[in-house]
Amino acid sequence: MSENTKQNYLNHPKGIMSWLLTLDHKRIGLMYLFSGILFFFLGGLLALVMRFELAAPGNDIISNEVYNNAYTLHGAIMIFLFIIPAIPGALGNILLPLMVGAKDVAFPRLNLASFYIYSFGALFAMYTIINGGVDTGWTFYTPYSTQSTSNVVPMTLGIFIIGFSSILTGLNFIATVHKMRIPGLTWYKLPLFVWALYGTSLVQITATPVLAITMVLLMLERFLGIGIFDPALGGDPVLYQHFFWFYSHPAVYIMILPAFGIISEIIPVHSRKKIWGYKFIAYSTLSIAFIGFLVWGHHMFTSGQSVFSQIVFSFITYFVGIPTGVKIFSWILTMYKGQVSFTPPMFYALAFLFLFTIGGLTGIFLGAVALDIHLHDTYFVVAHFHYVMQGGTIVAFLGGLHHWWPKSFGVMYNQTIANIAALGVFIGFNGTFFPQFLLGLRGMPRRYATYDEQFVELHSYSTFWSGILGISIFIAVMNLFWSFIKKNKVDPGSNPWGGMTLEWTHTSSPPHPHNFEEEPVLQHGPYDYDQVIVEKTYKK
Amino acid sequence: MLDRLTEFFFPKQVSTFASDIDNLYFFIFYSSVALFVIVVFGMVYLSIKYRHRKGEELKLTSSKDHSTLLESMFFIIPLILVSITFVWGIRSYLKMVIVPDDAIEIKVTGQSWFWTFDYPDGGTTLNELVVPSNKPVKLVLSSKDVLHSFFIPVMRSKMDCLPNRYNVMWFDATKEGVYDIFCTEYCGTGHSQMGAKVIVMQPAQYEEWASELGSEDDDLPLDELGAKLYTKKACNTCHTLDGSALVGPSYLQTSQMWGQERVFDDGTSTVIDDNYIRSSILEPMTQIVAGYQGVMPTYQGLLSDRELDALIAFLKTLNEDSQI
Numbered sequence: 130m131s132e133n134t135k136q137n138y139l140n141h142p143k144g145i146m147s148w149l150l151t152l153d154h155k156r157i158g159l160m161y162l163f164s165g166i167l168f169f170f171l172g173g174l175l176a177l178v179m180r181f182e183l184a185a186p187g188n189d190i191i192s193n194e195v196y197n198n199a200y201t202l203h204g205a206i207m208i209f210l211f212i213i214p215a216i217p218g219a220l221g222n223i224l225l226p227l228m229v230g231a232k233d234v235a236f237p238r239l240n241l242a243s244f245y246i247y248s249f250g251a252l253f254a255m256y257t258i259i260n261g262g263v264d265t266g267w268t269f270y271t272p273y274s275t276q277s278t279s280n281v282v283p284m285t286l287g288i289f290i291i292g293f294s295s296i297l298t299g300l301n302f303i304a305t306v307h308k309m310r311i312p313g314l315t316w317y318k319l320p321l322f323v324w325a326l327y328g329t330s331l332v333q334i335t336a337t338p339v340l341a342i343t344m345v346l347l348m349l350e351r352f353l354g355i356g357i358f359d360p361a362l363g364g365d366p367v368l369y370q371h372f373f374w375f376y377s378h379p380a381v382y383i384m385i386l387p388a389f390g391i392i393s394e395i396i397p398v399h400s401r402k403k404i405w406g407y408k409f410i411a412y413s414t415l416s417i418a419f420i421g422f423l424v425w426g427h428h429m430f431t432s433g434q435s436v437f438s439q440i441v442f443s444f445i446t447y448f449v450g451i452p453t454g455v456k457i458f459s460w461i462l463t464m465y466k467g468q469v470s471f472t473p474p475m476f477y478a479l480a481f482l483f484l485f486t487i488g489g490l491t492g493i494f495l496g497a498v499a500l501d502i503h504l505h506d507t508y509f510v511v512a513h514f515h516y517v518m519q520g521g522t523i524v525a526f527l528g529g530l531h532h533w534w535p536k537s538f539g540v541m542y543n544q545t546i547a548n549i550a551a552l553g554v555f556i557g558f559n560g561t562f563f564p565q566f567l568l569g570l571r572g573m574p575r576r577y578a579t580y581d582e583q584f585v586e587l588h589s590y591s592t593f594w595s596g597i598l599g600i601s602i603f604i605a606v607m608n609l610f611w612s613f614i615k616k617n618k619v620d621p622g623s624n625p626w627g628g629m630t631l632e633w634t635h636t637s638s639p640p641h642p643h644n645f646e647e648e649p650v651l652q653h654g655p656y657d658y659d660q661v662i663v664e665k666t667y668k669k
Numbered sequence: 670m671l672d673r674l675t676e677f678f679f680p681k682q683v684s685t686f687a688s689d690i691d692n693l694y695f696f697i698f699y700s701s702v703a704l705f706v707i708v709v710f711g712m713v714y715l716s717i718k719y720r721h722r723k724g725e726e727l728k729l730t731s732s733k734d735h736s737t738l739l740e741s742m743f744f745i746i747p748l749i750l751v752s753i754t755f756v757w758g759i760r761s762y763l764k765m766v767i768v769p770d771d772a773i774e775i776k777v778t779g780q781s782w783f784w785t786f787d788y789p790d791g792g793t794t795l796n797e798l799v800v801p802s803n804k805p806v807k808l809v810l811s812s813k814d815v816l817h818s819f820f821i822p823v824m825r826s827k828m829d830c831l832p833n834r835y836n837v838m839w840f841d842a843t844k845e846g847v848y849d850i851f852c853t854e855y856c857g858t859g860h861s862q863m864g865a866k867v868i869v870m871q872p873a874q875y876e877e878w879a880s881e882l883g884s885e886d887d888d889l890p891l892d893e894l895g896a897k898l899y900t901k902k903a904c905n906t907c908h909t910l911d912g913s914a915l916v917g918p919s920y921l922q923t924s925q926m927w928g929q930e931r932v933f934d935d936g937t938s939t940v941i942d943d944n945y946i947r948s949s950i951l952e953p954m955t956q957i958v959a960g961y962q963g964v965m966p967t968y969q970g971l972l973s974d975r976e977l978d979a980l981i982a983f984l985k986t987l988n989e990d991s992q993i
Contacts, residue, residue: 193858193916194962266855272832273815273857278962360833366816367831400719402730406740431818431853432829433836436766440759447751451744457708458743464715466731471720479712486708490701493751497697497758499690499765503825506818506853570678570694572822574853577861581849627727659732 158222165215204267230311253287299333325390388525402467477528484520509569553601560594779817782859783903792882895983
């Protein structure tokens with residue numbers, strides 16, 4: 130082994146400044162990963178505080194005010210500080226240039242700027258917590274948010290700032306996909322994770338400005354009383370909801386599309402099988418990104434919008450459902466006549482299929498207007514979006530981390546513990562959120578700090594299992610980081626799962642500071658398991 | 670069988686359209702279960718059948734990645750199911766928005782954190798909506814402050830209350846009884862206590878109730894009237910009788926408060942007397958007890974002079990043993 134292969138982006142160059150001022154997409158990705166996981170744990174802790182309060186009906190542990198702060202911060206942190214920035218920011222940053230054979234993203238300095246803008250925005254969010262929290266819900270519905278005495282401004286300012294990080298990362302990724310691919314790597318030879326990041330980036334640059342405008346209007350309303358949302362001055366609080374959901378529904382796809390991409394990588398590699406319906410998955414990613422802009426009104430089925438709007442929004446909502454359904458079948462059929470290995474990433478991918486299918490199907494219940502009227506703003510909705518966001522996105526994220534961990538950091542975690550933790554996450558998750566569907570059907574409203582006696586049994590189940598879920602996630606993540614501490618190194622040439630994309634075949638683990646020692650030459654498509662045998666090499 | 674399943678999943682069916690909505694639910698539920706079973710079965714079957722066995726050599730795998738027949742099936746079957754769902758959802762929804770002409774109209778006002786109901790023949794109730802059975806009831810909803818949402822699970826009906834516009838919902842209750850009402854749009858500290866009851870009565874009984882509304886309390890002694898008003902006017906959503914603090918201070922032992930000093934959040938204080946109680950009901954935001962948020966709405970116009978006297982009399986009766 131030459132001296133050169135021992136040099137990797139983690140150990141070269143050295144020194145704290147070389148990290149803080151790095152332009153290396155892998156290091157920036159790593160910084161996103163650490164901050165993302167930090168916020169994930171913070172948000173998770175808040176969730177557990179809520180669940181334990183809800184174990185019994187009255188105010189047992191915390192007061193209404195504290196509960197309202199906890200649920201607001203849980204939502205805002207998980208969405209704006211973890212899921213939206215961390216998955217494209219961490220896995221996207223580390224992998225995108227490697228997957229297209231580039232030395233870095235198109236604009237490395239802009240990439241570092243994105244990270245600092247994100248950190249700066251996160252500081253405002255943290256200030257909000259230290260300064261006594263915010264109690265409006267992550268949706269900041271007016272007029273409550275214009276009247277609340279809590280820290281609405283620092284929080285919305287933080288979200289406003291983080292939005293720019295999102296936009297810049299999106300721009301960077303789009304330019305990278307268009308311009309940085311190696312010769313021969315045509316669109317249809319791109320790994321599907323790249324397609325997913327591309328779709329995500331399109332939504333980020335088109336939708337996020339609307340969020341930024343909405344947040345500015347909200348702040349102006351509070352500072353200057355411009356009246357755009359204030360009925361006394363001729364404004365309309367429902368207009369806020371239109372603005373907010375015009376961003377926040379597409380934001381659901383910012384959150385879920387990268388997860389689709391991860392699953393599209395994990396399943397073919399661990400099944401050693403060409404992916405089923407490549408073009409369909411690629412194009413449905415883009416079409417979902419587009420249709421996602423046209424369904425915001427289904428968040429407002431009880432707001433009193435016109436009957437005609439209700440019908441149109443319900444109709445378009447189902448157009449998102451169909452391609453998503455076909456995608457699930459494609460992932461399953463990928464395993465047909467493959468060689469499936471039950472590795473930790475594959476367990477997460479299978480868990481994703483199970484949980485996301487439930488998340489998707491329960492969306493069909495909510496799309497039917499008449500039924501949604503009953504279910505709107507109840508625990509049914511809470512369960513539905515947790516099945517999509519946590520059962521979908523976060524489970525896929527954990528799967529992706531386990532899949533690319535040896536690649537990114539050159540260390541292998543304990544696979545037995547990883548499998549057990551994955552099982553714990555799966556069972557704990559279902560135990561926590563499945564009872565919540567039933568709670569919602571029976572009429573339990575969301576965002577309640579206390580509740581009626583009739584709901585106590587299901588709530589206490591949910592709380593019990595949320596403890597198991599929390600512990601399992603903690604073990605899963607700690608098991609990953611433990612491999613750092615234990616220095617359980619893999620051979621730089623290792624390709625433990627037999628991956629076919631460039632990051633597996635053409636660079637060392639962890640990768641060289643400049644990604645590839647020479648420009649890679651494309652030898653086969655990303656999933657050509659019918660043409661080439663890639664050995665699984667895993668040497669310590 | 671289906672009845673028992675309905676009881677398991679849903680609260681009682683009390684409105685005329687409840688069973689239709691529950692049936693729509695069951696249609697989607699069974700379709701989803703079928704699709705879900707196919708997904709999980711396919712996943713488990715394929716992953717186990719094609720698992721990489723120990724010692725088995727890595728080989729080139731099938732290049733099959735497309736099947737027009739299968740894919741059209743995966744497209745067409747969900748499309749059919751979803752189309753039925755969509756049409757059913759809209760048809761049932763139209764029934765929920767087209768209000769019958771002969772409906773009686775009740776005005777519902779949401780305010781942090783209680784509900785006021787104004788009846789067509791005069792009279793107002795707080796947190797108790799009284800309606801006749803087997804007669805369409807139209808609710809005209811609005812809010813006095815932030816957004817609220819008026820949700821009656823047994824009617825399968827819900828509508829947001831806005832500060833600047835009226836929204837309408839209606840139902841025709843088929844069974845007499847007392848059922849829950851919840852606020853489902855987050856409205857601040859007292860959101861989870863902003864519950865109410867809907868009382869469905871026989872039409873004859875309702876007529877009688879409506880004609881007596883407002884007059885029945887005239888000859889009650891003041892303290893008993895006050896005890897009634899304590900729940901009727903929703904004091905109990907924020908003030909307990911047992912000493913536990915909700916949004917506002919508890920009423921435990923208020924009889925011993927008279928003559929004591931009350932400290933406010935701006936550092937000033939006053940001695941508690943009848944006038945203090947009166948002004949803190951009518952102008953609650955002027956003097957806020959230290960340690961509490963000033964969030965109480967004014968009761969100006971919602972209480973008559975006699976009712977104010979009654980509440981003060983009620984507070985004077987509360988000694989240490991008072992617990993409900």
